[in-house]
Amino acid sequence: xxxRLRIPTSFRAPTDVSLPLAFTALVLLVAGLGLPLATATKFxxxxxxxxxxxxxALWNGGYEILAALVFACGILAPLxxxxxxxxxxxxxxxxxxxxxxxxxxxxATWLEQWSMPEVQLxxxxxxxxxxxxxxxxxxxxGLWCYGLAxxxxxxxxRRFDAAAITGTPAIPA
Amino acid sequence: xxxxxxxxxxxxxxxxDKSGRCPHCGRRAGPRGSEGRRRALAxxxxxxxxxxxxxxxxxxxxxxLGQAEADTILSGVVNLWRAGLWGLALVVxxxxxxxxxxxxxxxxxxxxxxxxxxxxxxxxxxxLHGVVALIGRWSMLxxxxxxxLCGIVRFGAxxxxxxxxxxxxxxxxxxxxxxxxxxxxxxxxxxxASR
Numbered sequence: 001x002x003x004r005l006r007i008p009t010s011f012r013a014p015t016d017v018s019l020p021l022a023f024t025a026l027v028l029l030v031a032g033l034g035l036p037l038a039t040a041t042k043f044x045x046x047x048x049x050x051x052x053x054x055x056x057a058l059w060n061g062g063y064e065i066l067a068a069l070v071f072a073c074g075i076l077a078p079l080x081x082x083x084x085x086x087x088x089x090x091x092x093x094x095x096x097x098x099x100x101x102x103x104x105x106x107x108a109t110w111l112e113q114w115s116m117p118e119v120q121l122x123x124x125x126x127x128x129x130x131x132x133x134x135x136x137x138x139x140x141x142g143l144w145c146y147g148l149a150x151x152x153x154x155x156x157x158r159r160f161d162a163a164a165i166t167g168t169p170a171i172p173a
Numbered sequence: 174x175x176x177x178x179x180x181x182x183x184x185x186x187x188x189x190d191k192s193g194r195c196p197h198c199g200r201r202a203g204p205r206g207s208e209g210r211r212r213a214l215a216x217x218x219x220x221x222x223x224x225x226x227x228x229x230x231x232x233x234x235x236x237x238l239g240q241a242e243a244d245t246i247l248s249g250v251v252n253l254w255r256a257g258l259w260g261l262a263l264v265v266x267x268x269x270x271x272x273x274x275x276x277x278x279x280x281x282x283x284x285x286x287x288x289x290x291x292x293x294x295x296x297x298x299x300x301l302h303g304v305v306a307l308i309g310r311w312s313m314l315x316x317x318x319x320x321x322l323c324g325i326v327r328f329g330a331x332x333x334x335x336x337x338x339x340x341x342x343x344x345x346x347x348x349x350x351x352x353x354x355x356x357x358x359x360x361x362x363x364x365x366a367s368r
Contacts, residue, residue: 042328053324070320123317
């Protein structure tokens with residue numbers, strides 16, 4: 001008897017589109033968080049700026065609440081949202097639906113409200129322009145990955161169909 | 174057949190039952206009446222009070238070769254403008270100064286219209302609330318900007334950027350206005366019809 005792969009193969013159409021988009025967003029987001037967003041140079045000294053660098057600097061500077069806010073909206077919420085968009089269609093496939101999925105979708109919609117990667121991206125771009133008079137800056141691969149992650153997250157969220165997960169028929173508006 | 178409404182959270186359409194909760198995401202889709210209005214008013218007022226320190230206090234300080242310079246949100250915009258970065262100056266000005274004040278103004282109109290329906294028709298009320306909810310997050314631009322600058326400009330005595338108390342006040346304004354928007358949902362068509 002051939003071993004069977006435990007990969008779900010029958011997703012509903014909207015989820016089919018959302019899942020690869022969310023997975024692409026996840027890969028790009030992890031790369032964006034791990035790679036430098038930009039590098040600053042001053043008198044031969046280099047300094048790489050990661051997504052976490054600012055949060056650590058704020059925390060060490062005594063601005064813990066601000067650091068927590070940036071961490072929540074710039075890293076935690078986007079990561080939680082993308083992970084939910086990746087996992088929900090896989091684990092909540094037909095036959096395994098339960099009341100917990102509704103709560104999870106509710107959490108994902110809540111995370112979407114606080115997830116602001118596109119705003120953070122614009123903030124970094126403005127900061128880099130502002131820095132041009134102070135230090136020499138060079139954009140890093142993390143910035144591109146993070147920007148694309150923001151774009152793919154938006155697309156995945158737009159195509160995400162909560163009705164396909166909960167099994168509740170959607171009513172045409 | 175009961176008319177369907179759209180969930181403000183997951184955008185799915187459904188026929189509302191007694192609980193008023195969306196069957197897809199579980200969010201309460203209907204209005205929260207006076208409780209929601211009171212909560213939104215409290216968040217909104219707190220944001221108004223914090224708006225003054227947010228704009229008056231410096232949000233970041235730049236220390237370069239022993240010389241320190243503190244920037245408020247407005248002086249940051251002016252510096253960008255003077256540096257010839259007009260587009261970026263406009264973006265920062267819009268996100269940090271226009272959006273929060275506009276949001277609070279619109280929120281006041283929305284709350285007034287929910288109390289006195291003659292002020293604004295329900296469809297316009299919903300549209301205004303939607304606009305406020307949509308643009309709210311862009312005010313976080315300055316907070317992310319300060320965080321990134323603090324993280325990348327760390328050259329000791331040569332050049333260092335540090336956050337200042339104004340950034341905390343501004344971050345609080347953004348969060349409070351977002352909470353105020355989330356606390357109140359304008360009435361849907363079924364609610365308006367049942368009045």
